[in-house]
Amino acid sequence: MKIQNKIALLFTILSGGIILALSVMLYFFATESISESFFHRLEVRSDIVGHAALEENRSRTSIYYAIKEKHLGDLPFEKHRVIWDKDTLRIKTVQAQLPMPASFYTSIGLHRPVRFSKGDTSYVGLEIRHLGRMAVVISSAVDLFGQEEIDYLQKLLVVGFLISLALVFTSGKLFSGQIFKPVRQIIRNVNGISAHNLNQRLTVKDTNDDISNLAKTFNDMLDRLEITFEIQNNFVSNASHEFKTPLTVISGEAQLGLSAPELSEAARQSFTTIYKESERLEHLTNSMLSLAQTGFDGKKEQWTQLRIDELIIAVKEAVNKIMPSNQVEIDFNLLPEDEERLVVSGNEALLKAAFTNIVLNSCKYSDNKPVLISIRADRAHVIVDILDQGIGIPDREIAQIFVPFFRASNTGKYKGYGIGLPLAHNIIRMHKGSVNVESQVDKGTRFVTFLPVA
């Protein structure tokens, strides 16, 4: 779950808990207060009825009822039962009709009303002493309005609770989304930084909060990474440079030795070996130099617009020089009609080196069997397809062939260093392209390269 959603959820649970507790409290107090006021109203009426019943003067009795009628009115289902002088028989009859326990009746008479409620009906028991006489009044009524009020309050609280939950969740999401905006921005920026643009930095706002500290920390780390990368890169470049001169001298001396007259066969053999091996080493150091340069955004300033079909023809010429007996063929049948779709923006020397490496591999690992290069284009890419009929690459090793110095297990009899393909791959990636490899052992290999159209 995203942190943004987690925060919104936590926020909702917390606020939901508080709102629920408040609603329950409100409901409880409202119910208590409504019931208290209803009991009080019933008690007042019970008191008047008791006094009226004990009044000997008839006209006074009617005054009591008139006051009750005029100023108080009847409660819904209001009923009064008057028991004179603790008439036990009458008490028993009333007891049989009403749901109160015996303790209700025994508590009456302690000069305070006794209350009881069952279902929606409220009961009060009151002892009245008037003009030297005593009577017990048991009154009951149903609080229809109070009940309605409570039902209404209940609905209001439930709806209010649900609406406030939805509001809290949405506002929590918006709120946390706003807070995490800079974090998402940092993630986007960091994703855009790779070995090729290690000089890029995150924008740090001058807010001195945790987020800007995080961006600063990232930038510091990138500074350190860039320095380390540069040191490593310079080391490889310098070492390759340093190797070049002695190697040229060695191969020159070997050639000189070979041209000496009256050379014994053994000496000729050894000069030839020295010459061949120094050539191979020279090729290796050149490749390492290029690999180091491509690993660090090298030669970006030498980029031009170039046509891939022309580039592939140049590649074929280069391959002809290195492996004269190759059988490379270029298929132009799939070329798009619009020549513009063959133009890519890039460094010609590097792209040529990349394709030459792939094609040379195809010739080498197929012992110069036919290699077919076809060029086509889709909406956004120029696609170069290089297909050979060679030894193939074992399935589980395909993923590693772009790793520097890796060589597949079936390459025993072929010479190589495992640098050509990583170099080609770096170059293609530098040009925002990609390479797909399909291969079957002893059947052949297909390299499909996609380069974005300029």
Ligand code: ADP
């Ligand atoms: P190498 O100098 O060994 O050819 P590369 O970097 O050019 O190094 O290639 C890496 C590995 O990828 C090779 O050792 C080989 O195992 C495999 N490979 C590359 N191209 C082909 C191909 N066309 N056919 C079969 N295997 C290939």
